[in-house]
Amino acid sequence: MLNVSTRKGVLFAVLAVATPLSAQTYESVSAARQYRSEENLHVSVSFAVGSFVLRPDHTGSLYRAGLTYDRELFRAVHEYSPRSRTVALGVRSRNENRGNFNLDLDDTRQKLEVTIAPQVPVNLELRLGAGESEIELGGLSLERITVESGATVSNLNFDSLNQIECEEMAITVGAAEFAVYGLSNSRCRTIKFKAGAGEFTLDFSGTPPDGYESEVEIELGLAVLTLRLPSDAGVAIEVRRFLASFDSDGLIKRGSVYYSPNYDAADYKLNFSVSTIIGSVEIEWLR
DSSP, X not given: OEEEEEETTEEEEEEEEOOTTSSOOEEEEEEEEEOOOOSOEEEEEEEEEEEEEEEEOOSSEEEEEEEXXXXXXXXXXXXXXXXXXXXXXXXXXXXTTOOOOOOOTTTOOOEEEEEEOTTSEEEEEEEEEEEEEEEEOTTSEEEEEEEEEOSXXXXXXXXXXXXXXXXXXXXXEOSEEEEEEXXXXXXXXXXXXXXXXXEEEEEOOSOOOTTOEEEEEEEEEEEEEEEEEETTSEEEEEEEESSEEEOOTTOEEETTEEEOTTTTTOSSEEEEEEEEEEEEEEEEEEO
């Protein structure tokens, strides 16, 4: 059954699909809002389990979303407030107290795809549970970014410059395999990365404007972290570690801080504060 309606510039479509081969009954819904010269937007996404994709929108919409979900366990969420210019997307559990969704993560067909207008300044909040995520933020206009992720395999990428300066990006990850690429394109003055157990990559490739300087705070548990750093960036790293190794190749220690030889003369700087318990911190220099 397909239902389509339009209200106040928002297009809704619902497609219900029964699946006799499993206990789950999946439903697909979509939503979009036309761009009306909004000055800013707060996007909040909550997605408990499944495949998640986010990328810039190239259709002229303020945002678009397509969701396939198990309607026995979840409720679809699409809430937009024109007054506060806030949109909430994703799913909510039908039983907030239920700890086990009884979903086979290798078999679930739950997925959410979101696109956002690149020209609108955005405060972005992502709360992701278990599953896989592909997040492309390059070319968007991001003022602030918050990502909370559970047991996921995720890639977050800035393939081009953020169109505006970003105040802060905060990423909190549980037991996961999580990689962020093109961080120097984020234009975030402060980057906070907190992770539990897993393998993580923070890649600072990109072409930031001259004079760009970012403070990077990293807190790790049982983790293997790879820092991919541009050789032309001025890098300073202060490390606090317990039962963890740190690769300081290419750095010079002054007091308690490790510096790249070009730190004082570099056009842009990356200042790291790293705290790690068990695991390793490796450095790869990007030429």
